Amino acid sequence: SQTIHQWPATLVQPVGSPLSLECTVEGTSNPNLYWYRQAAGRGLQLLFYSVGIGQISSEVPQNLSASRPQDRQFILSSKKLLLSDSGFYLCACWGGATNEKLFFGSGTQLSVL
């Protein structure tokens, strides 16, 4: 079955600093990959998704970007973090078939101070 590795688990960054969160997937090939953000006590906001290497779709205009340099690697980045970027970031993987579920990584709790 699929396994998603996401790191780090927690991160504290100053405003204006850069960000790089990495997600890697095992147990599947050519997956659809997703980045979600969750504010404290809130729902899941879809940030980016990718259906293949180098293919990124952005859902929310912001100072974040995503890249997919390899089939099973998905990276979330920022050049300059804002206070509003704080939240719980979740990477997810979907095989693409209609009867398949989303698998989530364990998440990264980002605090921008």
Add this chain to the structure above:
Amino acid sequence: GQQVMQIPQYQHVQEGEDFTTYCNSSTTLSNIQWYKQRPGGHPVFLIQLVKSGEVKKQKRLTFQFGEAKKNSSLHITATQTTDVGTYFCAGPNSGTYKYIFGTGTRLKVLA
């Protein structure tokens, strides 16, 4: 764009009481999935419903997909403290690979 709303946003129940959360989509869904997120954890898949009017059960949990495939519900009978968490419904955005999550219902069970 497609929106998926859930009510209630929060629910506190005494252990042993029943609980229901409702999910409503602004568009017709080809299928709907339900996830549970424990405090501090990540969402974990519970079930998928595909057919109009479908009802599925998992022990004390009953899931229903509406006839028009625009709404769904999750009912928990005789809640236990292990049911604590946030329950999300999620559906695929038609014609895309996006999965849109509902706003979630946070359940707290008082012992």
